[in-house]
Amino acid sequence: MRCRKAKKWISAxxxxxxxxxxxxxxxxxxxxxxxxxxxAADLAGLxxxxxxxxxxxxxxxxxGRTMARLANPxxxxxxxxxxxxxxxxxPLGVGAAAFGFGVFLVIMANGEQEAPGAERDTIxxxxxxxxxxxxxxxxxxxxxxxxxxxxxx
Amino acid sequence: MSNRRDEDLLQDAGGGDREAFGxxxxxxxxxxxxxxxxxxxxxxxxxxxxxxxxxxxxxxxxASSFExxxxxxxxxxxxxxxxxxxxxxxxxxRRAVSLDANTEADIPDRQAGPAAASQAREQADRxxxxxxxxxxxxxxxxxxxxxxxxxxxxxxxxxxVSVSAVESLLFRARRTLRVALAENETAPQVLPGLGAESx
Numbered sequence: 118m119r120c121r122k123a124k125k126w127i128s129a130x131x132x133x134x135x136x137x138x139x140x141x142x143x144x145x146x147x148x149x150x151x152x153x154x155x156x157a158a159d160l161a162g163l164x165x166x167x168x169x170x171x172x173x174x175x176x177x178x179x180x181g182r183t184m185a186r187l188a189n190p191x192x193x194x195x196x197x198x199x200x201x202x203x204x205x206x207x208p209l210g211v212g213a214a215a216f217g218f219g220v221f222l223v224i225m226a227n228g229e230q231e232a233p234g235a236e237r238d239t240i241x242x243x244x245x246x247x248x249x250x251x252x253x254x255x256x257x258x259x260x261x262x263x264x265x266x267x268x269x270x
Numbered sequence: 271m272s273n274r275r276d277e278d279l280l281q282d283a284g285g286g287d288r289e290a291f292g293x294x295x296x297x298x299x300x301x302x303x304x305x306x307x308x309x310x311x312x313x314x315x316x317x318x319x320x321x322x323x324x325x326x327x328x329x330x331x332x333a334s335s336f337e338x339x340x341x342x343x344x345x346x347x348x349x350x351x352x353x354x355x356x357x358x359x360x361x362x363x364r365r366a367v368s369l370d371a372n373t374e375a376d377i378p379d380r381q382a383g384p385a386a387a388s389q390a391r392e393q394a395d396r397x398x399x400x401x402x403x404x405x406x407x408x409x410x411x412x413x414x415x416x417x418x419x420x421x422x423x424x425x426x427x428x429x430x431v432s433v434s435a436v437e438s439l440l441f442r443a444r445r446t447l448r449v450a451l452a453e454n455e456t457a458p459q460v461l462p463g464l465g466a467e468s469x
Contacts, residue, residue: 128441132415134422159448166451167416169390170397172304173315175322179303180296183323187288187330
């Protein structure tokens with residue numbers, strides 16, 4: 118057997134992929150050829166060298182991001198945002214905040230436009246002295262009591 | 271669902287079952303992403319994740335054409351190989367790996383000290399460069415065999431070549447890697463016993 122063929126088979130032999138007859142031929146060649154023995158030893162060492170190559174782990178939530186892209190192929194919800202990850206839950210929060218702020222502006226605008234009348238003064242006065250809160254508490258208490266079993270029974 | 275075979279899940283995915291496909295993604299995303307990273311070598315984690323997602327999107331679209339006699343993982347890795355080749359063509363990346371492509375992959379053991387950490391990083395870079403210098407088929411073969419433990423028959427399935435061709439690809443890849451790593455002056459620290467005299 119020529120050394121070139123032996124070396125090719127040595128590679129397969131190290132992987133356990135050589136059939137019996139070829140494996141026997143390689144072993145016979147190795148017994149007689151120091152050069153191929155050195156080659157076999159080097160290939161075994163190569164495995165150790167390749168083990169030095171480490172790779173990154175996927176970020177948490179890979180499957181969720183992939184399935185989101187599946188649902189909406191146009192989007193590219195990927196890990197490439199990196200440090201912007203913390204903004205991901207933002208759309209809902211930003212929307213809610215914008216809505217709340219809009220409601221606040223409308224209330225304020227209406228308040229400014231509304232002429233101070235007797236009804237408004239009454240509401241403000243009730244709010245100031247805690248009457249509104251008291252009325253609300255009464256209503257809540259009444260509602261809760263209605264849910265309880267009748268104590269007299 | 272989680273106990274089901276990959277191949278059954280993939281078949282269901284072919285019929286539009288997203289839940290089945292999600293289980294498959296959860297099972298194999300790590301292997302796919304790491305294959306992509308090892309194959310391309312000079313990309314960061316974000317790009318590896320993007321490409322791994324691309325692989326699964328393609329798999330979803332092609333799931334109905336999956337043949338049950340094939341293995342799901344080799345089918346996915348075949349898509350991954352093609353995705354990597356297309357990416358490389360598209361980007362026209364240099365085959366040499368740039369050192370600044372260092373990624374979170376090579377986080378050294380900080381407890382081992384800065385010198386050891388630096389040495390470990392250099393060694394890993396050398397291996398990465400050597401693998402990246404290989405022709406694509408040899409690179410794919412060595413990554414699939416060494417890091418993913420595929421048999422020659424499975425590699426032949428992924429690369430669509432004969433088992434005999436896989437044998438040749440791996441032999442040539444190892445011969446090249448052996449010389450490339452031995453040429454480095456610090457190679458004996460990594461690969462004891464390596465010498466360039468045998469070939």
